[in-house]
Amino acid sequence: xxxxxxxxxxxxxxxxxxxxxxxxxxxxxxxxxxxxxxxxxxxxxxxxxxxxxxxxxxxxxxxxxxxxxxxxxxxxxxxxxxxxxxxxxxxxxxxxxxxxxxxxxxxxxxxxxxxxxxxxxxxxxxxxxxxxxxxxxxxxxxxxxxxxxxxxxxxxxxxxxxxxxxxxxxxxxxxxxxxxxxxxxxxxxxxxxxxxxxxxxxxxxxxxxxxxxxxxxxxxxxxxxxxxxxxxxxxxxxxxxxxxxxxxxxxxxxxx
Amino acid sequence: xxxxxxxxxxxxxxxxxxxxxxxxxxxxxxxxxxxxxxxxxxxxxxxxxxxxxxxxxxxxxxxxxxxxxxxxxxxxxxxxxxxxxxxxxxxxxxxxxxxxxxxxxxxxxxxxxxxxxxxxxxxxxxxxxxxxxxxxxxxxxxxxxxxxxxxxxxxxxxxxxxxxxxxxxxxxxxxxxxxxxxxxxxxxxxxxxxxxxxxxxxxxxxxxxxxxxxxxxxxxxxxxxxxxxxxxxxxxxxxxxxxxxxxxxxxxxxxxxxxxxxxxxxxxxxxxxxxxxxxxxxxxxxxxxxxxxxxxxxxxxxxxxxxxxxxxxxxxxxxxxxxxxxxxxxxxxxxxxxxxxxxxxxxxxxxxxxxxxxxxxxxxxxxxxxxxxxxxxxxxxxxxxxxxxxxxxxxxxxxxxxxxxxxxxxxxxxxxx
Numbered sequence: 033x034x035x036x037x038x039x040x041x042x043x044x045x046x047x048x049x050x051x052x053x054x055x056x057x058x059x060x061x062x063x064x065x066x067x068x069x070x071x072x073x074x075x076x077x078x079x080x081x082x083x084x085x086x087x088x089x090x091x092x093x094x095x096x097x098x099x100x101x102x103x104x105x106x107x108x109x110x111x112x113x114x115x116x117x118x119x120x121x122x123x124x125x126x127x128x129x130x131x132x133x134x135x136x137x138x139x140x141x142x143x144x145x146x147x148x149x150x151x152x153x154x155x156x157x158x159x160x161x162x163x164x165x166x167x168x169x170x171x172x173x174x175x176x177x178x179x180x181x182x183x184x185x186x187x188x189x190x191x192x193x194x195x196x197x198x199x200x201x202x203x204x205x206x207x208x209x210x211x212x213x214x215x216x217x218x219x220x221x222x223x224x225x226x227x228x229x230x231x232x233x234x235x236x237x238x239x240x241x242x243x244x245x246x247x248x249x250x251x252x253x254x255x256x257x258x259x260x261x262x263x264x265x266x267x268x269x270x271x272x273x274x275x276x277x278x279x280x281x282x283x284x285x286x287x288x
Numbered sequence: 289x290x291x292x293x294x295x296x297x298x299x300x301x302x303x304x305x306x307x308x309x310x311x312x313x314x315x316x317x318x319x320x321x322x323x324x325x326x327x328x329x330x331x332x333x334x335x336x337x338x339x340x341x342x343x344x345x346x347x348x349x350x351x352x353x354x355x356x357x358x359x360x361x362x363x364x365x366x367x368x369x370x371x372x373x374x375x376x377x378x379x380x381x382x383x384x385x386x387x388x389x390x391x392x393x394x395x396x397x398x399x400x401x402x403x404x405x406x407x408x409x410x411x412x413x414x415x416x417x418x419x420x421x422x423x424x425x426x427x428x429x430x431x432x433x434x435x436x437x438x439x440x441x442x443x444x445x446x447x448x449x450x451x452x453x454x455x456x457x458x459x460x461x462x463x464x465x466x467x468x469x470x471x472x473x474x475x476x477x478x479x480x481x482x483x484x485x486x487x488x489x490x491x492x493x494x495x496x497x498x499x500x501x502x503x504x505x506x507x508x509x510x511x512x513x514x515x516x517x518x519x520x521x522x523x524x525x526x527x528x529x530x531x532x533x534x535x536x537x538x539x540x541x542x543x544x545x546x547x548x549x550x551x552x553x554x555x556x557x558x559x560x561x562x563x564x565x566x567x568x569x570x571x572x573x574x575x576x577x578x579x580x581x582x583x584x585x586x587x588x589x590x591x592x593x594x595x596x597x598x599x600x601x602x603x604x605x606x607x608x609x610x611x612x613x614x615x616x617x618x619x620x621x622x623x624x625x626x627x628x629x630x631x632x633x634x635x636x637x638x639x640x641x642x643x644x645x646x647x648x649x650x651x652x653x654x655x656x657x658x659x660x661x662x663x664x665x666x667x668x669x670x671x672x673x674x675x676x677x678x679x680x681x682x683x684x685x686x687x688x689x690x691x692x693x694x695x696x697x698x699x700x701x702x703x704x705x
Contacts, residue, residue, distance in 0.1 A: 086456065086589040087575050089465040090311045090472065096455050096465075109587045133309060134573045138588035159311045160577075185313040187475070192315060207313060211473040 035154055035179050035202040038126060039237050039258065042077045048250055049259035050287070051078035051239055052266055053130065055098040057107030058084065061115055067270055070278050072123045074287035077259065078239075080157060081119065083112045083131035090132075090159045092214030094264050094271070109135055113151045120152025128181065129156040136161070141169045145176050155179030155202050163199050174201060181205050184230045184238075186223075197233045203259065204234045208242045214264035217243025219252040227256035247285050289539045291608050292493050300489025303614060304572070305580050305607030308488040310468075317475040322490045324395050329497060334390070341386055342501065345419070346376040350502075352509040352668070357638045358655075365661035367654060368514055369641070369671045370506045370534060379644065379673030380502060380530045381412040385481060387498030389416040392479040399423040399474065402481040403467045405432055405460035405526075406598035406646070406681075407439025408673060409483030414448035416481075424448040427466040429459040432598055438680060457592055460602050464576050484527025485606040488577030492606055496532040502670065503537020510668055518668035520545045520657065524649040525620070526562070526599050528606025530672035535609075535618065545619065547657075548609060549649040551595030552622030558583075562593035564605045565613050566622035580607045596625040596685050597645035599673070623649040629685050631655050632675065644673030645685060 042049055052071045054064045071079060084102035088095060112129075120127045129148055136144045136158060148156060155178055161169070163182065170180040179202025184193055186209060196204070206227060208217045217223065231238045240253050241261030253260045262285075269281035282288040291302060300306045308318060328334040342348040351374070355367040372380040392400060400422045404410030410426040417424035426443050430452040433440055443450050456462035464487070471480045485495040510518055521538055523531035525548040538544040553561030556569065564570040564581040573582040575590065583591045583603045595601040612618040623631075628645060631652035635641045643651055650669050658667055675682050683691040 084589075086584075087461065087465055089468040089576065092469070100456055103589050132575070134575050134582075134584070134588035137574050137579075138584075138586065160309050160574075162308065162310060162312065162315065165307060165309060183312045185311075185315075187313050187316045189316060196312070210313060210475070212469045 034177065035126070036236060039203065043258065048254040048257070049077040049239070050075070051080060051241075051259055051261045052076045053080045053082060053261070053263040055082045055084060055095060055102055055267070056112040056115055057102040057105065058098040059101070061111070063270070063274075064115065066275055067266070067278060068119060068123060070275065070282060070288075071266075072125060074282040074285070076125050078126050078128060079119070080128050080130035081112065081116055083109060083129060083135050085132040085135060088132065090212060092212040092264060094267055095213050098267065109139065113147050116151035116153055126154045127152060129153050131156075131158060133158050133161040136169065141172055145169070145173045145178050149176050149178055153178065155181050157181045157205060159183060163196065166199070170199065183207055184234070186210060186226050193230065193233050197235055200234055200236045203237045203239050204230065205261065206230045206238050206240045206257065208240050208244070211242065213242060215243055216245070217249070219249055224252070224256050227253070231257060250285060291539070300493070302608040303611035305578075305610045306489055306492060307579050309574050309577050309579070310488050311472060313472050314475060317471070318488065320395065324391055325490050325494050328391060328394065338387055338390060338498070339501070341390070342383065345386065346382050347374060348501065349505045349509070350374045352506055352513055354513060355639050355641070358635070359658070361638055362655060362658045364659040364663065365519065365665040365667045366514060366663070367658055367667045367669065368510060368518070369669045370502060371671055372502060372530065373643065373647070373671045373674035377408070377412045377415055378677045379408045379412070380499060380533060381409045381483060382415070383501050383533065384483065384495045384498045384529060385409070385412040385416045388479070388481045388494070389420050389422075392422065392481070393420060395479055397477055397479045399425075399478040400481050401425045401427065401467050401470050401478055402483055403460060403463035404428045404439075404483060405463070405601060406678070407432065407436040407443070408599060410443050410448070410450070411439045413481050413483070414443040414446035417448060418446045425470065426450045427453050427463040427470070429453050429457065429462050431458040432460070432463075435681060436598065436678070438677070460598070461576065461590065468577070483529070484602070485529040485532045485608070486527040486576070486578065486580070486602075486604055492578070492608060495529050496536065496606075496608065499529050499533025500536040502530065502533035503535060506534060506668065507537040510666070514666045516666060517541050517544055519543070519661065519665040520547055520654070521668045522547045522549060522650040522654045523670040524549045524600060524646050524672060525605060525609065526551070526602050526646065527604070528609045530670050532606055532608060534670045539617070546612070546617065547653060548613070548618050548620045549653045550620060550622045551597055551600035551649060552624040552627070553594040553596070555624055559592045560594055561622065562595045562601045562603070563622040565610065565620040576604060578604070578607060580604045580610055596628055597649065598681070599644070599646040600649065621653050623652045625685070627652045627656075632682070633686070641671065642675040643671045644675045644678060645681060647672045648675070
């Protein structure tokens with residue numbers, strides 16, 4: 033099923049889709065599976081599997097630590113794809129690769145997309161690959177029905193947002209604020225206006241991430257976007273009390 | 289040869305290397321920076337303003353000196369040095385920093401951030417920020433903070449806030465990551481003063497441009513003092529800024545051989561050194577905003593690096609230098625820690641010069657090659673920094689017993705307070 037059809041079908045039953053995030057191999061692949069079981073129970077629609085990288089310069093402190101420990105413990109790209117294959121077979125939600133461009137570059141564009149497809153992934157999010165450099169990778173991915181997810185950000189000019197919209201596939205990842213992952217975003221009128229603009233410009237559904245952590249955030253986003261994206265907040269809950277805390281967290285979102 | 293005359297659609301590329309790989313959120317900031325840099329580059333009054341500032345504030349032009357004793361002792365080529373160590377703050381880093389300070393003023397930004405490894409660039413940036421009235425935050429790996437306290441002392445006393453970065457290997461590359469994180473948050477009022485000719489376009493071009501003051505001066509000076517162009521030019525290469533600075537003066541002189549000297553650390557083998565080109569442990573990758581040779585594993589995760597010289601201890605290298613290396617315009621050599629300390633001792637004893645451990649890499653290679661050259665040949669070395677300022681690290685490298693004794697007494701004295 034193409035990504036837009038999947039999104040449309042999931043949206044029949046709810047106002048806002050949800051995407052969550054795990055860092056592969058942190059704290060362990062076994063722990064990842066336990067996190068994903070809870071996420072599946074909460075009804076998430078997409079999960080980003082982050083392939084750990086030694087220089088995660090777009091991430092905030094918690095994900096930086098997770099990347100670093102995963103790399104140090106010897107997590108490989110091959111293991112991440114094996115894990116992705118297992119996850120995409122076992123769960124109903126769709127799976128995307130999230131990571132840094134060097135992981136893709138070292139494999140080679142085609143080998144990367146082929147491996148992603150073979151592992152059941154539906155797309156990828158690579159935040160340090162700008163559109164200007166993405167042409168060849170994106171073209172090949174689209175030819176294989178793999179969606180390259182592009183990002184819209186509050187510092188973009190309107191003209192740039194239009195350019196990004198032209199490259200969009202699957203859904204657009206809208207970055208709610210300046211900064212790195214984690215930390216709080218004030219979901220105020222200004223943010224709402226920006227999200228509405230992105231939704232207006234984007235030819236595909238929009239998902240909003242960075243600082244999304246509470247039920248009020250999701251209620252707000254339901255009015256301005258198609259999907260909420262929760263990253264750091266879920267890992268923070270896991271760090272505080274593993275399964276119970278993560279269940280409580282999704283409970284606090286009204287999803288469990 | 290104009291390295292910076294980019295082909296359409298290949299802006300910021302030197303052959304296959306360079307480019308700009310940054311998160312979308314920085315696109316507008318980078319566009320502004322590129323435009324502001326193009327403005328100053330094409331404004332003849334800017335270079336004049338820059339030169340005058342470097343003259344009044346940093347003592348430029350720095351001299352080119354003949355090392356008659358060392359040349360005689362080695363019995364080969366005549367050795368000359370470009371004395372970048374005589375700059376204010378003790379290294380070539382100030383050239384780039386003051387240039388970016390003037391640029392920052394034109395951008396209307398009030399806050400600067402910078403990464404630093406050995407502390408030289410952070411020190412220079414703190415100086416510039418004090419002079420221009422900018423708020424200043426310096427990111428420095430926690431390991432480097434621990435081994436370079438004197439530079440931290442000066443940065444703090446100059447009014448900068450120094451943040452010890454606890455992530456990763458806690459060295460230069462991790463400080464760069466932390467700067468990028470600050471920049472994606474505060475780009476509206478903050479300029480990132482990247483310290484070396486690496487990272488995303490336009491930094492390699494911009495830093496090379498400010499550092500070209502070294503080569504512009506040196507080309508005329510060496511002809512005056514040696515009566516001819518040099519046969520070989522040696523510069524150490526970490527990120528590549530001092531080498532790019534000096535080499536640009538001689539790029540079009542095909543008879544001048546350019547030699548980049550990398551940190552060989554303990555010698556070849558993964559994790560033992562920081563040599564990207566002379567040894568064969570590096571491969572092409574994309575990280576920290578640009579494409580170049582990185583010391584990395586097959587998955588693209590970065591390897592640990594090792595060098596006695598913190599300023600050369602970096603995973604990647606200036607993309608233009610890689611391009612020039614592939615075209616065989618620049619030769620790359622690695623110098624081990626052991627060779628570096630021997631060269632430093634020889635320089636001190638024969639010439640009374642104290643090159644920084646970084647610059648001592650260039651000296652070591654020149655000392656190795658000079659005896660095999662004829663007496664009418666000329667070598668030019670870039671003494672990019674002074675070693676006396678880094679007395680703690682140099683004393684460690686030389687394993688000096690009297691110094692250790694002094695530190696023990698001093699520590700006891702502080703402990704008793």
